[in-house]
Structure formats: structure tokens, C-alpha cells
Amino acid sequence: MSAASRMRSAAEGEGRGTRHSPGAERSEGEPKAQPLLEVTDLVVEFRTSDGVVRAVDGLSYRVEAGRTLAIVGESGSGKSVSSLAVMGLLPPTARVTRGSAQLAGTDLLALRPRQHRAYRGERVAMVFQDALAALNPVHTVGYQLTEALRARRGLSRADARTRAIELLDLVKVPNAKARVKEYPHQFSGGMRQRVMIASALAMDPEVLIADEPTTALDVTVQAQVLHLLAEIQAERRMGLVLITHDLGVVAGVADDVTVMYAGSAVEQAPVGPIYAAPAHPYTRALLRSIPSTAGADRGTRRRLPVIPGRPPSPAARPSGCPFHPRCDVAQDLCRTAVPPLTSPAPARLSACHFAADVLANRPPRAAERRDDRPQAAETPTTPPFDEQVPGGDHE
Amino acid sequence: MSDAVLQVRELVKHYPVRRGLLRRSVAAVKAVDGVSLTLERGRTLGLVGESGSGKSTLARVLVGIETPTSGQVLVDGEDVSTLSRAGRKQLRRDVQMVFQDPYTSLNPRMSVGEIVGEPFAIHGIDPAGGRRAAVGELLELVGLDPDHTSRYPHQFSGGQRQRIGIARALALRPKVLVCDEPVSALDVSVQGQVINLLEDLQEELGLSYLFVAHDLGVVRHIAHDVAVMYLGRIVEQGPEQPVYDTARHPYTQALLSAVPVPDPAVRATAGAAAQPGGLVLEGDPPSPVDPPSGCPFHTRCWLAPTLPEARSDAPGSRPVPTVCATETPALVPHGDAATHVAACHFARELAAPGVES
Numbered sequence: 182m183s184a185a186s187r188m189r190s191a192a193e194g195e196g197r198g199t200r201h202s203p204g205a206e207r208s209e210g211e212p213k214a215q216p217l218l219e220v221t222d223l224v225v226e227f228r229t230s231d232g233v234v235r236a237v238d239g240l241s242y243r244v245e246a247g248r249t250l251a252i253v254g255e256s257g258s259g260k261s262v263s264s265l266a267v268m269g270l271l272p273p274t275a276r277v278t279r280g281s282a283q284l285a286g287t288d289l290l291a292l293r294p295r296q297h298r299a300y301r302g303e304r305v306a307m308v309f310q311d312a313l314a315a316l317n318p319v320h321t322v323g324y325q326l327t328e329a330l331r332a333r334r335g336l337s338r339a340d341a342r343t344r345a346i347e348l349l350d351l352v353k354v355p356n357a358k359a360r361v362k363e364y365p366h367q368f369s370g371g372m373r374q375r376v377m378i379a380s381a382l383a384m385d386p387e388v389l390i391a392d393e394p395t396t397a398l399d400v401t402v403q404a405q406v407l408h409l410l411a412e413i414q415a416e417r418r419m420g421l422v423l424i425t426h427d428l429g430v431v432a433g434v435a436d437d438v439t440v441m442y443a444g445s446a447v448e449q450a451p452v453g454p455i456y457a458a459p460a461h462p463y464t465r466a467l468l469r470s471i472p473s474t475a476g477a478d479r480g481t482r483r484r485l486p487v488i489p490g491r492p493p494s495p496a497a498r499p500s501g502c503p504f505h506p507r508c509d510v511a512q513d514l515c516r517t518a519v520p521p522l523t524s525p526a527p528a529r530l531s532a533c534h535f536a537a538d539v540l541a542n543r544p545p546r547a548a549e550r551r552d553d554r555p556q557a558a559e560t561p562t563t564p565p566f567d568e569q570v571p572g573g574d575h576e
Numbered sequence: 577m578s579d580a581v582l583q584v585r586e587l588v589k590h591y592p593v594r595r596g597l598l599r600r601s602v603a604a605v606k607a608v609d610g611v612s613l614t615l616e617r618g619r620t621l622g623l624v625g626e627s628g629s630g631k632s633t634l635a636r637v638l639v640g641i642e643t644p645t646s647g648q649v650l651v652d653g654e655d656v657s658t659l660s661r662a663g664r665k666q667l668r669r670d671v672q673m674v675f676q677d678p679y680t681s682l683n684p685r686m687s688v689g690e691i692v693g694e695p696f697a698i699h700g701i702d703p704a705g706g707r708r709a710a711v712g713e714l715l716e717l718v719g720l721d722p723d724h725t726s727r728y729p730h731q732f733s734g735g736q737r738q739r740i741g742i743a744r745a746l747a748l749r750p751k752v753l754v755c756d757e758p759v760s761a762l763d764v765s766v767q768g769q770v771i772n773l774l775e776d777l778q779e780e781l782g783l784s785y786l787f788v789a790h791d792l793g794v795v796r797h798i799a800h801d802v803a804v805m806y807l808g809r810i811v812e813q814g815p816e817q818p819v820y821d822t823a824r825h826p827y828t829q830a831l832l833s834a835v836p837v838p839d840p841a842v843r844a845t846a847g848a849a850a851q852p853g854g855l856v857l858e859g860d861p862p863s864p865v866d867p868p869s870g871c872p873f874h875t876r877c878w879l880a881p882t883l884p885e886a887r888s889d890a891p892g893s894r895p896v897p898t899v900c901a902t903e904t905p906a907l908v909p910h911g912d913a914a915t916h917v918a919a920c921h922f923a924r925e926l927a928a929p930g931v932e933s
């Protein structure tokens with residue numbers, strides 16, 4: 182069962198109008214307490230045939246009202262699993278073994294499933310990457326938009342219809358009045374993602390978690406959807422968690438950025454400084470590997486700087502710093518000691534032993550020799566062997 | 577003097593839309609609707625455009641997976657369709673395909689050796705030194721361990737699987753590789769490795785690439801020339817530099833302005849086209865079953881309504897110049913270079929507000 186259909190059936194199971202909604206008394210635009218959502222030291226483990234694997238390994242982040250936090254990471258870094266944990270939507274094989282997720286004084290992770298349901302959608306809502314899979318093909322868009330509202334708030338059919346049209350208008354679906362009666366397959370990818378956003382906004386949540394909401398979309402449609410999210414976020418002073426694997430996407434819309442690698446945050450900073458001067462070698466390498474449309478490498482067709490190897494699987498995480506087999510400035514220390522999250526400058530956090538040096542863009546102080554770059558062959562990974570790069574592809 | 581390895585002339589590919597009990601053809605999806613292209617030897621032609629614009633269909637016709645409805649494909653000057661079956665098969669060997677999804681394009685029950693060596697078996701070819709050695713060489717060429725021929729696709733990462741796909745495509749020593757989104761499914765940090773490999777191979781083997789991708793940054797990096805597709809047609813084409821820096825078609829400008837720029841300062845500068853709030857195109861592309869009259873882009877064009885010639889046919893309808901709604905613009909030179917062509921009646925009005933160089 183997909184996370185979304187789980188969410189759907191959770192909403193269906195809700196009694197009608199039995200509980201006063203926590204979001205109902207908030208008036209629009211009123212500033213909220215800060216931070217809205219604070220995730221601390223989150224650890225999520227899966228039971229698999231290979232034993233227990235840690236998909237999320239000590240993740241912390243905070244989102245404030247009226248701000249957008251971008252969580253950036255490659256596939257498998259734990260972005261979705263950590264979001265599902267906050268939403269209380271983890272599959273049965275997963276367990277939160279440590280950490281908390283505070284939402285206005287309540288630890289979401291300590292809630293029983295029934296209690297968690299009361300928060301889901303109402304206070305914190307989620308938009309999933311695959312909008313088609315998340316929508317039910319046999320119900321109209323209008324029906325799905327207001328399913329939870331009818332169940333939880335006891336809205337009449339007529340009121341639900343009016344609200345569904347309002348919601349579609351809110352996400353700028355043209356001709357909302359006619360389109361509420363249509364089915365998901367009659368909507369394009371971008372329009373479906375708008376419907377998902379509308380559905381997440383139905384109960385006016387304080388925090389919206391959008392998991393790769395534009396990954397499946399064209400650049401043109403991606404721009405529309407990002408624009409829409411930014412607008413709604415600002416209007417409602419919502420806390421927005423924007424999850425993506427694309428650093429380019431977040432520069433224009435995020436206030437703060439958290440970069441994830443192998444299950445935890447390796448760097449956190451306000452958006453301006455992180456692009457200007459990254460404080461973690463992984464962030465720096467990611468930024469360098471984005472091919473630009475501005476033609477900086479025009480004519481010469483300079484080789485793209487790449488990160489050797491590939492992200493480790495959670496079943497075989499490297500010792501010490503999890504990034505060390507791929508890091509271009511790794512030192513002996515990195516192989517054995519896990520770097521703590523340190524603050525090399527105000528408002529900056531980096532999980533690198535040499536954060537201050539990286540931030541200043543100088544070689545690590547321990548590095549007398551720059552040539553002790555680690556061999557990719559050391560990467561402990563499943564599948565059994567590593568990305569091999571002809572002729573030393575690293576720059 | 578041009579040295580074209582692959583030429584496409586007025587290529588059309590329509591898929592019938594069938595309805596009812598008799599499965600009668602009631603309409604056609606005009607997936608590719610009159611495309612002409614030239615791929616120069618040893619160069620890379622990037623093909624960009626929104627989803628559904630016909631890029632993959634064109635790619636499939638070029639490698640012979642699909643037959644065109646009409647039009648010509650010329651490989652080294654020879655028209656593929658006029659050749660005998662045997663001659664066609666021979667020419668087809670010269671054009672090979674690399675697929676988007678390294679997870680589904682490889683047969684999971686075949687070993688890597690069998691996958692990479694399969695083209696030899698299909699074409700009944702015994703390379704000098706034997707198939708085993710040839711497969712080993714191919715794996716080495718793409719940076720994989722030649723001793724891993726007995727392993728299966730699931731034992732490799734996404735980037736490695738894409739290398740396997742490239743090795744297989746190279747088995748018959750093709751002249752042209754048609755790469756359909758070859759790095760789109762890969763992680764950012766692994767994408768660059770595959771792009772660099774393709775560039776190395778091009779240099780080493782003198783290959784020519786038709787490179788389909790939706791990432792305009794990737795295309796700018798790898799391509800010498802760029803073609804922009806909209807609703808089955810090329811709307812702009814030319815060398816990479818003028819197309820990106822002085823785009824002459826409003827659609828190309830909109831595509832470029834939608835690319836997120838990894839620079840937070842861009843948001844701060846008001847009016848910068850590159851971020852949300854910039855040149856955001858309205859709506860989705862129209863259906864290729866019933867493309868708009870005149871200029872196929874006129875229903876979404878941001879330029880047309882701003883022109884002094886713009887007028888609405890009906891009250892409330894989108895005002896555009898009559899010529900945009902009635903006459904299909906031809907692909908003609910508009911830039912400084914004669915090879916830079918755009919299909920817009922008002923291309924000259926575009927003082928390139930798009931992306932600065």
C-alpha cells in the first residue's frame with residue numbers, strides 16, 4: 182500500500198465531527214510560535230532480510246512559520262523515510278528508535294497511531310512525489326479533495342463541493358467548477374500535483390512537507406508548481422519543508438537548506454551563504470557538479486566535475502565520516518572518527534572535521550599532502566563493486 | 577562544408593487513435609509532425625522540449641524501432657527506406673540507442689556478458705578475437721571490470737547499468753548513438769560520470785550523438801548543436817551558443833527561463849526571468865491529436881499577446897496576432913548565424929530578454 186493510500190484510509194477511518202480541529206481557531210495570516218516543527222536526532226530503522234538497516238541516522242532540522250526549509254539529498258539519503266516518520270506513515274517494518282518531532286509542544290513521534298491521525302492533514306500535511314499513484318482513479322478529484330473534510334468536519338455534500346472548487350482555485354487549476362467533477366486521469370502531471378497540493382491544504386495545516394513535488398515534472402511545469410508553493414507558503418505563513426534532490430531547484434525558493442547524506446544532515450545553513458560558501462565538502466561537490474545553462478564551460482566543453490563512487494547503502498555505511506570514501510579532502514581522521522555537527526560560523530552547521538577550512542575554501546589544516554585522496558575501492562557498498570571511472574574521472 | 581552522418585527530412589510519425597468495436601482509426605496522435613535535422617559527424621545534437629513533444633518518438637524512428645509515417649532518414653547520405661532489407665539492416669547497425677532507464681532496459685535474467693554480446697548474436701557477427709574478448713574490451717571501454725561478465729544487472733548500481741547499456745550499444749561499432757535521456761534516472765553525483773564517459777568515447781571513437789534530455793544544463797554541457805521541439809515540430813535549432821544565449825523563439829526563451837538557477841541572488845533581482853515569477857508559461861502543451869492552427873505555440877505564447885498586432889477573435893479570448901493563429905511559421909534564420917533558425921513570425925522582435933551569456 183502506498184503511503185498516500187494509507188493516508189487516505191486513515192482519513193476514511195476517522196469519526197465524523199467528533200473532535201474539535203486544532204487548526205480551526207487559527208485566523209489566516211496570524212503569526213505562529215517558532216519553531217513550528219523541530220525534528221531532533223531522528224533514527225529510523227528497517228527490518229530487512231539482511232538484518233536491521235538504519236535509513237535515517239540522527240537527523241535534526243527545524244522549520245519556522247513563514248519560512249521554507251529545503252532538504253536536499255541524493256536518492257536513498259533518507260528524505261522520504263524521515264518525512265513519513267514525522268507523518269506517522271512509516272510501513273510496519275520500520276521503527277523510530279530514537280529522536281523527537283516537536284510540533285507546538287507535542288512530540289509527534291511519541292503519539293499513538295490514533296492520536297497521530299488527529300495531527301495528520303490538520304496540523305502537518307504532506308505532498309507526495311508521484312501524484313498519479315497518490316490519487317484514487319475511481320473517485321472524482323472533487324470527492325478526493327474533500328474526503329477528509331467530510332469525514333472529520335462533517336461537511337455537507339454541497340459545502341464540500343464549494344470547498345473543493347475553492348481549493349482548486351487556490352492552486353490555480355483553470356475552470357475549477359467543471360474540473361472538480363473530473364477523474365485524475367483527465368489531469369496532466371502538473372495539474373495532478375496541484376490537486377495533491379490542494380488536498381494537503383484542505384485542512385489548513387501549519388506545516389506542509391512536499392516530497393520531491395516537482396521531480397516528475399517538466400521544467401516549465403516545475404516552475405509553475407514551485408511558484409505556486411512559494412506563493413501559498415507566504416500567504417499563509419506556513420512552514421514549508423521542500424524535499425528535493427536538486428540543489429538548483431531550491432536556490433530560488435528556500436530560506437534555509439539542510440543537506441542530507443547517508444541518513445543524516447551534513448550541512449545546514451541559510452540559503453544565501455550555503456551557495457556562496459559551502460561548509461561541507463559534499464555540498465561543495467554537489468554544487469560543482471550542476472551543469473549550467475549559462476554556458477560557463479562554453480567552447481572548451483570542460484569536463485564536468487564529478488563525485489567519484491556513489492552514495493552508500495544504509496546496509497553498508499562507511500566507518501568514520503560516511504562521506505570519506507568520496508571526499509576530495511578526506512584525512513586519516515575521517516576514516517575512524519564520526520564528525521560531529523559543528524558551527525564554523527554563525528548560523529552555519531557542518532558535520533565535517535574540517536568545516537572551518539572548507540568554509541574558508543582552504544585545504545584542511547591536517548593536510549600536508551593533498552595526494553592522500555582515498556581510493557574508490559574502499560567504498561563498502563552493496564551491490565558488490567564500485568563505480569569505476571575510466572582515467573580517474575574526478576576532475 | 578558539412579559532413580552529415582545522419583539526416584532527417586520532413587519526418588512524420590502519426591499514431592492512429594482507434595475507437596469503437598471495429599477499432600476504426602478516428603484521429604491521429606501527431607507525435608512527430610515534419611521534422612528535419614542534420615547530425616554532423618563527430619558532433620552532438622541536443623534535443624530538448626517538454627514531455628510529450630515527440631523526442632522519444634523521433635529517437636525510436638531514427639534507430640528503426642518504429643517506421644515513419646512519411647519522410648526520410650539518411651545514414652551517411654543513404655536513404656534507409658529505399659534500401660533492401662539486408663542493406664537496411666546493415667545501415668541500422670550504424671545507429672544504436674541508449675535508453676533512459678538503466679533499471680528496466682536491461683534483461684534481468686541475462687548476464688552482463690550476454691547483454692553486451694547479444695548484438696553479435698543477433699547480427700551473426702564474430703568479431704576478430706572472438707565474442708568473449710570483444711565483450712571484455714567493451715566493458716573496459718566504458719570503465720567496467722571485464723571480469724564481471726558473469727554478473728547480473730541487479731548487482732550493479734544505476735550508473736554502472738547505464739555503462740552496460742552504452743557498452744551494448746557500442747558493440748557493433750556504430751557511427752551514431754541516439755541517447756534518450758541517458759542520465760535522467762541517475763543521481764546528480766553519478767550523472768557527471770556518465771556524461772564525461774560519453775564525451776571521452778566521442779573523442780576516442782569519433783562517435784556522433786543525438787542526445788535527448790530535459791535537463792537544459794546537461795544539454796548545454798554536452799551538445800554542439802541544439803534543437804528545440806514543441807508538439808512534434810522543431811521550433812528552434814542552431815549551434816549551442818546562440819540558441820542558449822540569444823534564443824529567437826519565445827518557447828525556447830520560456831524553457832530557459834524555467835530552469836532553476838543554483839544561485840539565491842537570482843531571486844533577489846526583480847524581474848530575473850530565471851525563477852518563479854519569471855517567464856512562467858501558462859498551462860500544459862495542447863494535445864498532439866488536435867494541435868492548434870497556425871503557430872502551434874500560439875495558445876501558450878507569452879510574446880504574441882504583447883504585440884501591437886494582437887487582437888482577440890471573440891470577447892475574452894486570448895489576443896494574438898492573426899498571423900500567429902492562421903499561418904504556420906517556417907523555420908528560417910533569425911540570428912547572426914545562418915545555421916541558427918527559429919519558427920516564429922516575430923522572432924526579430926525578440927531582443928533576447930532571456931538568459932545573458
Ligand SMILES: Nc1ncnc2c1ncn2[C@@H]1O[C@H](COP(=O)(O)OP(=O)(O)OP(=O)(O)O)[C@@H](O)[C@H]1O
Pocket residue numbers: 591605606607625626627628629630631632633634790864
Ligand atoms: N505508441 C504510441 N501510440 C500512441 N501515441 C503515442 C505512442 N508513442 C507516443 N505517443 C504520443 O506521442 C506524443 C510524443 O511522445 P514522446 O514519447 O515521443 O514524447 P517525449 O518528447 O519523448 O516526452 P517525454 O519527455 O515525456 O519522454 C505523446 O503525445 C505521446 O502520448
Ligand SMILES: Nc1ncnc2c1ncn2[C@@H]1O[C@H](COP(=O)(O)OP(=O)(O)O)[C@@H](O)[C@H]1O
Pocket residue numbers: 227228229234235236237254255256257258259260261262263272274494495
Ligand atoms: N520499506 C523499506 N524497507 C527497507 N529499506 C527501506 C524501505 N524504505 C526505504 N528504505 C531504505 O531507506 C533508505 C532511505 O530511503 P528514502 O527515505 O526513501 O530515500 P530518499 O532520500 O530517496 O527519499 C534507502 O536506503 C532505502 O533503501
Ligand code: SF4
Pocket residue numbers: 461462463502503504505506508509510511512515520532533534535536545
Ligand atoms: S569529515 Fe573528512 S571525509 Fe568527512 S567531509 Fe569532512 S573532510 Fe571529508
Ligand code: SF4
Pocket residue numbers: 825826827871872873874875877878879880896900905919920921922923
Ligand atoms: S509565431 Fe506568434 S504565437 Fe508563434 S511563437 Fe511567434 S509570436 Fe508566438
Ligand SMILES: [Mg+2]
Pocket residue numbers: 260261262392393
Ligand atoms: Mg524519496
Ligand SMILES: [Mg+2]
Pocket residue numbers: 631632633756
Ligand atoms: Mg521520452
